[in-house]
Amino acid sequence: MKFARIAVTGVDGEEARLVVVQPEAQRVIDLATAWRLRLERRGATREAARRLAAALFPASMSAAIALGETFREAAAEASAAPAEEAVHPLESVRWLPPLDPPTIRDFTAFEQHVRNMAARQGGSVFPEFYQRPPYFKINPLTIVAPEAEVPWPHYTHHLDYELEIGLVIGRQGRNVSPEEARSLLFGVTILNDFSARDVQGPEMSSGFGPAKGKDFATALGPWIATCDELDLDDLTMVARVNGEEWSRGSSASLTWKVEELVAYAACGETLWPGELLGSGTVGTGSGAEHGRSLQPGAVVELEIGGLGVLRNRIGQPEPPGWLPQPRRSSATY
Amino acid sequence: MKFARIAVTGVDGEEARLVVVQPEAQRVIDLATAWRLRLERRGATREAARRLAAALFPASMSAAIALGETFREAAAEASAAPAEEAVHPLESVRWLPPLDPPTIRDFTAFEQHVRNMAARQGGSVFPEFYQRPPYFKINPLTIVAPEAEVPWPHYTHHLDYELEIGLVIGRQGRNVSPEEARSLLFGVTILNDFSARDVQGPEMSSGFGPAKGKDFATALGPWIATCDELDLDDLTMVARVNGEEWSRGSSASLTWKVEELVAYAACGETLWPGELLGSGTVGTGSGAEHGRSLQPGAVVELEIGGLGVLRNRIGQPEPPGWLPQPRRSSATY
Known part of the structure; x- marks a missing residue:
């Protein structure tokens, strides 16, 4: 269904x-x-x-x-x-957004995306990626509906999209194996992790992870398909910007499989119905990997086989707003 | 009240x-x-x-x-x-926990804590700290009540506490100045950001920020005092472990003031009633700053003037559980 x-x-x-x-x-x-x-x-x-x-x-x-x-x-x-x-x-x-999740854990589970992003700055995949599936948490109160306009925060000049699979938890669970994890899943949807690249970079270098760089908007939908409808290991994923294809990939290239993401999320924490996990961006699934960015008014369409098309238009930049005044180091202790 | x-x-x-x-x-x-x-x-x-x-x-x-x-x-x-x-x-x-927040943004706003933590590894404060108040988000579904036992996740050998102020949002707001921010605050409480130090370190070095290192438990309470009851810029903060004082500080030493934390949280995101911000750890407000860690059965008491005592006992380690098997790099694209 x-x-x-x-x-x-x-x-x-x-x-x-x-x-x-x-x-x-x-x-x-x-x-x-x-x-x-x-x-x-x-x-x-x-x-x-x-x-x-x-x-x-x-x-x-x-x-x-x-x-x-x-x-x-x-x-x-x-x-x-x-x-x-x-x-x-x-x-x-x-x-409306198909889900009102109490939390969103957004993983990065596709090696190709991590490699492409690192390569643009002359680097390689960070070693921790191979140890466990990294994730951060997105603000669940800023979810954008299908067809809704995406706000452009006043603090960024560089907006991007991210083509991801959204995994919806259906049952309570804690400390489960990957085999047991599959039974905790309710269904899947399309997730667009909109990103302010000029803010995300410094935030990640600080060690605290993405915050303002990701929290302003996450699009979800249009619907959640239950797991029996799909082959989770073989979903074709496509992104278009203003009708032009920018991204194409497949869930088959997941380094960390869906069951492992769910099981890892449940390590030492109880998962609850309605919680949402993002797969992270599929390889080629963002503008940054191609040296491109979104402009105000751009229309972004994410399509995943069986899950429909998640379409959003990028809004005009907000008027300038307050930002913190930098501090000077004080070494008076 | x-x-x-x-x-x-x-x-x-x-x-x-x-x-x-x-x-x-x-x-x-x-x-x-x-x-x-x-x-x-x-x-x-x-x-x-x-x-x-x-x-x-x-x-x-x-x-x-x-x-x-x-x-x-x-x-x-x-x-x-x-x-x-x-x-x-x-x-x-x-x-019970005094609040069921839809989100928890946990800042790090006390320079002395950041300096102390860095110094233990021979480093200094990361430069981003002085640009804007860094934060990450904690799982709001794992809040631990006053007097409740803190679960010890199977994946850690090094548990610690963090002595923080919890700021409770009372009104909707977006893109506000620090002057306006004060009116968005409902009240304050005590927050203990329990931390698995051996996991938090690698997570922060990955750039994605704390996840399993922090998400397993956050204690809150015992009560929320409304802002009119306190001088937010002069709260005495004390932590005791098994009756022995380990930490003492004051909100007067905040590098990023409470109003700035609220205003920054509201940059490009609408704040909603009940959302929770953590101040981050006051200087000396963790075991790690003293080279000490918590043992199973330890009793941690956090006390902030006017906010009572938040007391929790550390539980016994969970039995071993599933953890991801490391991957090897694949360079076949």
């Missing part, structure tokens, strides 16, 4: 609705509406049906996934023969 | 309750209970009073803070002359 979230206008403004996406039928199915109608047919009052449907299919995808098998089974049932009232044509939907 | 969360046993198991802490009266006041009783006195039915009280004082502190002035005013009113039923003696409470 393919899950997403769309925006509809309710009495108190915009609200999020969980949907099942059927691209072949060019439609999405509003799960809460379909379930409500099903309950009404089984004798529930409108109000009681609404209450139960909202608890089963809440606005939060993470909260829905946390219901475990119950959510998946009910979604399959709700979308099997939906009433017309629950169906929206695909071209009319306003996408 | 001082806010915290405590655990009580309900019909369906343990639940979180928001309380106002009055250390001088050796008591806490359950806000939802106090508010429910107040509503009942004003003619509400028990059920209706419960519903409104739970919406105003939910289990989530972040959700409560997001109510803005309404939350603070109601809390003041509820705790002014509470009914006996809403009062618990301080010594009987089971603390």
Whole structure:
């Protein structure tokens, strides 16, 4: 199944609705509406049906996934023969990010990307890459929806995209083996880790890792496909900028496999439903690897087989804002 | 006011309750209970009073803070002359973490700590420290309550503590000046950024920043004091291990002031109520600065004037678990 979230206008403004996406039928199915109608047919009052449907299919995808098998089974049932009232044509939907993850761990798991980035500065792959899959954490509150504009922060002159696979956790787990890790996965989506290269560099050289260089925007979507729909080890990944192909790769070239990323994330930390892991950028999957950068107004499309197209336009730079005044070293202790 | 969360046993198991802490009266006041009783006195039915009280004082502190002035005013009113039923003696409470933050940005804002850490390896402060306040993000799902045991991950032999101030965001804001930043702050608490030093080092040298070295546990609490209760520029900070003082410092020695940390966090990113910023470790505020480390069973107490004592015992090491098998470089592209 393919899950997403769309925006509809309710009495108190915009609200999020969980949907099942059927691209072949060019439609999405509003799960809460379909379930409500099903309950009404089984004798529930409108109000009681609404209450139960909202608890089963809440606005939060993470909260829905946390219901475990119950959510998946009910979604399959709700979308099997939906009433017309629950169906929206695909071209009319306003996408929201398909997931509201409590955390995003963004790995770097493709050697070719690391090698390409290092080579541009005359270096080679940093040795730690071969010891364990490195990752940092992205701000989960700055996720950008499919088709939404990407804000251009005032502190950067160099924006770039990153073509990644997003891995969605489905079950609680801690200290698992890679074999067990696969069962913790709910599904996958496309992730664009927008990056301010002129800020990311100094941040990484400081040892603290990317922060302002990555936290301003991460695009996700358009939908999450459950793992049974795909071969995770053979996903074709493509990026286009203004219609021109800049990047092409495959999940087959992962140095650290998906199961290892999940198992490593679960080392000494409990993973929870809805947490998101990024694979890191596939080889050639960024402008920086080609000496190119994004301009305001550019349209970036990421496409992964079975996961649709994640399209975003780059916004105009924000007006200048406050930045810290550098300090001088003080050695008075 | 001082806010915290405590655990009580309900019909369906343990639940979180928001309380106002009055250390001088050796008591806490359950806000939802106090508010429910107040509503009942004003003619509400028990059920209706419960519903409104739970919406105003939910289990989530972040959700409560997001109510803005309404939350603070109601809390003041509820705790002014509470009914006996809403009062618990301080010594009987089971603390929960006072906050459930959606994100934790952990800065390093005390030059002396950075200098001390560098000096142990024969180095000096990294130059980026003087350009902007560096930070990384900690897993917000592994917060440890006051008095709770700290898990010892299987992948480390070297555990340490870090004595920090936790800054709680109270209002939405983006691209603000330091002058405006103060108004975004809700309050402060004590933060112990437990660290696996043998893992943190290689992670920082990789450029991706701390991950497994920090994400396994962060202690918070026991309470959040609102900013009007304290002089943020003059907080005395002390750490004791097994009763022996290891660390002593003051917020007066912050290189990057609290307002600058908040303003920098809001550069190009919208801050939301309940987000948490760590000040970074005060000078002398870790074992590593003294060449010392924690042993299983050690009791770590952090004390900051007006914020109480955050006490945790270090657990026994987890049994050995899976770790990634190192890769060999492949240069076949």
